[in-house]
Amino acid sequence: MVEYFTDDKQKLDLYLDWTKKAKNIVITSHQNPDGDAFGSALGLWNYLKQFDIEKVTFISPTDYADFIAWMPGVPAIVVYDNKNKALANELIAEADLIFCTDFSSGSRMKDMKDAVLNSFSKKIIIDHHEQPESFGDLLYWNEHASSTCELIYQMIVKLGHESMIDLDVATCLYTGLLTDTGSFKYPATTPEVHNIAGKLLAKGVVPSSINRSLFDQNDFEKLQFLGYVLSKKMTYLPEYRVCYTSISEKELKxxxxxxxxxxxxxxxxxxxxxSVMSAIFIEKEGLIKISFRSVHDFSVADLARDYFEGGGHKNAAGGRSNLSLEETVQKFLTLLPYLKSQLELQPN
Ligand SMILES: [Mn+2]
Incomplete structure (x- = not known):
């Protein structure tokens, strides 16, 4: 099932046919949405709104953070929470087409997973994460893409709909490109990424205002928390070139x-x-949530998959643990001697 349909004219036509025939489209993305999750889902939403479709709804599996709350289309989002669950389930059950953007593993839809997987609707997955599950009818996938927004941009252009990328669509897609490339610095920042960014600027996107909306919205308390974490909670182990941080639920409160x-x-x-690898362990609702980052060829996706029930990209991955916070950190530390030779190998 792992394939691109970016290059398959027949599948692209099929996609367009399904979209045009659909009366009720649901778009969803992953839990704890980031800039690319919202960028791709809302980019698609703003684009599909221009078709003659009765209903297009973006349902987010969980609530969203303030830094993406300004994006075009956010007021229309249905969050899959206790208040909206019944309405969302109805929309999902009635949908004739469901888009899943920026994830390809059912579990990332959290409580919404069963409703989507059990729906008789056709499902199209658009994603760039490693090792996609095959729960969709069409998979528009490229693990080398910088972001799902890059894939959505290419898809729209390949369909000949470039003129339908208005300022709202462009703003959403630019946001995903920007955030998933770490402001155009990660290795997936290809000439094509800058080309697309340029095209989106030509549509009227103003980078300085998007950057300010995304990154300069801290409240003072958050900065103080960051100061506390950096000074008291972060440990660097030069012998392994690894940095790790743990935060308890008590500290969050x-x-x-x-x-x-x-x-x-x-x-x-x-x-x-x-430094080659950084990990953060956060205790939340009795579970330890883990984020990993790395540089060069050291794969945190493998580490997350093999030991922490997770996965992701080579240089950015996530996982979880049911052990206590201390036990989880201990487990991580006991793995380091086995990873040492790989960590040492990486350039500076
Ligand atoms: Mn992404």
Whole structure:
């Protein structure tokens, strides 16, 4: 099932045919949405709105953080929470087409998973994560793409719909390109990525305002929390070139930390000269959520998959653990001697 249909005219036509015939389309993305999750889902939503389709709804499996709450189309989002669950289930059950963007593993839809997987609707997955599951009818996938937004942009252009990329669509797609490439610095930042970004700027996107909306919306408390974490909670092990951070639920409460406030902290660990891998362990609702980042050829996707029930990309992955926070960190530390030779091998 692993294939691109980017290059398959027949499948692209099939996709367009399904879209045009659909009366009720549901778009969904992954839990704890990031810039690319919202960028791709809302980019698609703003694009599909221009077709003659009765209903197009973006249902987010979980609530979203403030840093993406300004994006075009956000007020129309249905969040799959207790209040909206019944309505969302009805929309999903009635849908004739469901798009899943920026994920390809059912579990990333959290509580919404069963409703989507059990729906008789056709399902199209658009994604760039490694090792996709095959729960969809069409998979528009490329693990080398910088972002799902890049894939959506290419899909729209291949269909000859470039003129339907209005400022709202462009704003959404630019947001995903920007955030998933770490502001155009990760290895997936190809000439094509900059080409697309340029095309989106020509549609009227203003990078300075998108950057400010995304990255300069901290409240003072959040910065103080960051200061606490960096000074008291982060450990660097030069012998392994590894940085790790752990945050307990108690600490999150003490600093009144909101959903999304811990986003990006893991990247500080990679900013240390010589560092190859950074990990953050966060205790939340009795579970330990883990984010990994790495540079060069050291794959945190393998590490997450093999030991922490997760996965992702080579240089950015996530996982989880049912052990306590201390036990999870211990488990991670006991793995390091086995990873040492690979970590040492990486250039500076
Ligand atoms: Mn993505």
């Amino acid at each position: 003490k600093y009144n930390s909101k959903n999304g406030d811990t986003e990006g902290i893991v990247n500080y660990g990679l900013s240390i000269a010589g």
